[in-house]
Amino acid sequence: MILDLLRRRCSVRRFLDRPVPDEVIAEILEAGRLSPSGGNEQPWKFGVIAERALIAEIAAAACGQQWLAAAPLLVVLCATIVADERGARDIQRDRFPAWSGAVAGMDCALYARLNLEEHQTKIPGTHMALAALERGVGSTWVSRFDVDRVAALLGLPEDCIPSEILAFGYPVEPPAPRPKKPLAELVFHNRFAPR
Template sequence: MILEAIEKRYSVRHYKDQPVEEDKLAEVLEAARLAPSGSNLQPWKLVVVRDRATIRSMVHAIGGQQFVEQAAVLIVACMNGEGYNIGHRYDGAVVDITIALDHVTLQAASMGLGTCWLGNYDGNEVRALLDIPSGNPVVIILALGYPDESHPHRPGPRKPLDELVCWENFTG
C-alpha cells in the first residue's frame, strides 16, 4: 500500500487552481507530525502558507521557479530547537525534517494531491518574507496542490538497484 503511494508520487510542476481542503491539509500535516526523529526531538516548525499574495511574493525567493505560484500551499520546513549530531555531523534535524516531509509527500500522493520538493531557494529572502527568526534555518520547502493532469508526467529514470545497493561491505 505504501509502495502504491511511492509509485504514484512525482514532482508536480503544474497545479490546478483549486484549494486543498482543510481536512486533507490536516491529514498531510498529521503524517508529518507522526514522523520519527532522533531522540524524538521533533526539531521542526512547518510554516504553512496559503495566502495567494504571499505565495506569489515567494516565487523570486524560490529560484524564480514560476510554477511555484500555482501551488495551493507551500510548506516551509524550518529547524526548531537545538540541533544535534548524527554520527559526527551536525545534521540530525535535517534528516528528521526530510523524513517528516517525505511522509507529507506520500500521504499527499495517496489522496490524489501533488507535491514538489523545492531546494532551490534563498534562505534569507524566505526568512524575511515569512518572519522566520535566524535561529530557525529553512531546510526545505514543499509545494502542495492538486496536480493539473493535462500536463503528462514522465517519471525520472532511476538507477538500477545494483548500482545503489551493495551487500555486506561497500564493495560487495
C-alpha cells in the same frame, strides 16, 4: 500499500487552480507530525502557506522558479536549531572521530545553517508528500531558494530556519514517474569491496 504510492509519486510543478481542502491539509500535517527524529527532538516547525500574495513572494525568492507561484499550498519545513553545542559539534565529533580537532574548532552557527539542506526535515516532508498523494494531491520539493529572504517573509525567529519548501496541488497532467536506477546499481551486501 506504501509501494504503490511510492511507484506513483513524481514531482508535480503544474497545478490546477483548485485549493487543497482543509481536511487534506490536516492529514498532510499529521503525517509530518508522526515522523521520527534523533532523540525524538522533533526539531521542526511546519509553515502552512495558502495566502496567494505570500506564495507569490516566496516564489520570487525561489531563484527564478516562477512555477511555484501557481501552487495553491506551500508547506515551509523549518528546522529549529536545538543547541549548537550538541547538534553541530558533539554529535559530529562522535560521527567523525578522525576529524575531532577540526570539529572542535568549527563555527557552529555557520555549520548549523549550511547543514540544514541535509537536515532531518526531509523525513516529515517525505511523509507529507505521500499523505498528500494518497488524496490525489501532487507535490514538489524545493530547496533552491533564498533562505534569509523566506525567513523574513514568514517572520521566523533566529533559531528557526526554512530548510525546504513543499509545493502542493492537484496536478494538471497525469503523473509520469521518472526512471529510477535499478537495485543492482544501488545495493551492496555486506562489504562494498573485499578487505
